[in-house]
Amino acid sequence: MFFVWHINKKMQDKIISYLAAVVTESFDRNIHVEIEYDLEISVDGWTYFDGDTIFVSYKNKIGLAHELVHVAQILNKRFNPDTQEWEEKLYKAEQPWEDEAYKLELEVQNKWLM
Numbered sequence: 001m002f003f004v005w006h007i008n009k010k011m012q013d014k015i016i017s018y019l020a021a022v023v024t025e026s027f028d029r030n031i032h033v034e035i036e037y038d039l040e041i042s043v044d045g046w047t048y049f050d051g052d053t054i055f056v057s058y059k060n061k062i063g064l065a066h067e068l069v070h071v072a073q074i075l076n077k078r079f080n081p082d083t084q085e086w087e088e089k090l091y092k093a094e095q096p097w098e099d100e101a102y103k104l105e106l107e108v109q110n111k112w113l114m
């Protein structure tokens with residue numbers, strides 16, 4: 001199971017709906033997803049996973065959509081941001097998880113976060 005926290009309950013429900021639709025794998029323990037809006041960060045968003053909790057910060061909606069693609073990649077066990085493993089291969093220069101996030105972010109924003 002995964003549990004999503006966002007201070008805005010409407011946005012929290014939208015995020016849960018998106019993840020429920022795209023996450024097909026399950027962890028053997030509960031994963032918490034803590035998402036916060038932060039206007040001060042220098043990038044549109046970032047995601048950090050400590051093994052139990054996925055922390056997301058974002059400063060605009062497209063940044064949130066982008067990071068949610070990464071959250072889904074992590075929950076589906078396709079991407080390990082700690083080791084930079086993607087579908088069981090190690091990557092150094094290429095970042096296929098970013099290619100996918102940039103490709104999907106607009107669709108995720110418009111379909112799930114509006």
Ligand SMILES: [Zn+2]
Nearest residue numbers: 066070098101
């Ligand atoms: Zn990214």
